[in-house]
Amino acid sequence: MSLTTLTPDLCVIGGGTGGLVVAAGAVQMGASVVLIERHRMGGDCLNTGCVPSKALIAAAGVAATMRGAGAFGIAPVEPDVDFAAVQDHVRRIIEGIAPHDSIERFERLGVQVLTAHAAFTGPDEVLAGHFRIRARRFVVATGSAPAMPPVPGLAATPHFTNETIFENRVRPEHLIVLGGGPIGVELAQAHRRLGSAVTILQKGSILPKDDPELVAVVRERLRAEGIEIRENVAVAEVARSSATGPAGDMQAGVRVVLGGAEVVTGSHLLVAAGRRAVVAGLGLDRAGVRVSTKGIETDRRLRTSNRRIFAVGDVTGRQQFTHVAAHHAGIVLRNALFRLPAKIEERAVPWVTYTDPELAHVGTTEAAIHAAGRTPTVLRFAFGENDRARTARAGEGLIKVVTDRRGRVLGASIVGEGAGELLLPWVLAVRDRARLGSIASAIVPYPTLSEASKSVAAAYYAPKLFSCATRKLVRLLARFG
CATH class of the missing domain: 3.30.390.30 (FAD/NAD-linked reductase, C-terminal dimerisation domain)
Structure with a gap:
């Protein structure tokens, strides 16, 4: 196979928020840029994270408003929820934003976009499809993916993650949510408001990174809306099950065995038990980039152990938020293009x-x-x-x-x-x-x-x-x- 060698100022690996902000900023400032994305432009935020979840939450909020109208002197109505149509709404929101993150837009800006898997072959070279990229600087922005807890039977049991639940067009009869962090509680409340029974299983307190006094207000509301919250429970096993559906037919479902042999049964399972940095297959060892269990190790300037390579966003193992990835991108632009010793903000991260x-x-x-x-x-x-x-x-x-x-x-x-x-x-x-x-x-x-x-x-x-x-x-x- 004949390889074409590219020598841009900047090579960005990953087309999520962090990578896109770096690429767009750099090319508009006069740098030559190659952007490599193996899957979908926009990354997790656009396709499976912030955008679809907030669109689903908005639809669920309308349903809740209809039920609660009586307090304002307006006759309350139990909404007739067409779950497939709700997911169509979610998809239309994604499609409306997608052009801003598209390959076409970035190529119009002057970025050379490659759709391929990228891997380092050495400290200053990346291979992507038919291209060999030897850039002045590299930026790894491969993001994160759902983490799978080591629960016996989970791999063999059908389950959703945030990457797949927005493709579901049938309302879950009873959704069991494994994990009480932000993703878990947001999607739990949205599905409850759209008509599903919901149970949250959490090994500690829900929303453990927030102030317990304020978390108590959220917990009370979730329970008032009919969500069962089981905190401080251990999940011993997960398996398929069969249950009788509303029409008396047998339907496939899921059974979760807790410590003490208590069993929780439901129709569907959502795993929202944290996220892991996407680093596999990047050849980071060949590039001399140190990786910990959290992700790529960087200093406050987001430089890796190879000073020609930066990392931004979730893959660094820092706070996994879209706005943090965008902040990281600005820090990298100042360091990589202007050699300014800019450092990330750590005190005021909302x-x-x-x-x-x-x-x-x-x-x-x-x-x-x-x-x-x-x-x-x-x-x-x-x-x-x-x-x-x-x-x-x-x-x-x-x-x-x-x-x-x-x-x-x-x-x-x-x-x-x-x-x-x-x-x-x-x-x-x-x-x-x-x-x-x-x-x-x-x-x-x-x-x-x-x-x-x-x-x-x-x-x-x-x-x-x-x-x-x-x-x-x-x-x-x-x-x-």
């Missing part, structure tokens, strides 16, 4: 779980500060005290902020309607080590949910502002006319 109510977080938590032997100042403000939330009957929520003794914001967590949309000022405050006064002194439109941020910030100053000392000062000044 995340949002798109349940209803939403759960959002940035910075450190109260528990982490206590674990470090420090005592934080903790401020809380309930959504039920916000007028806009009251008008929308969305008073179920809380903002919780932790600061140091000087009022600098260390972290913030929000649970409630639109929590993700309310998080930005707290991201800026954590990043810039700002004090609460910068938010407390802002003019905020009324009535909005954003007033809750101003209110919780102002609560820090209330004890001093309305103290005995302040009252004495006011009375003293009054004597002077």
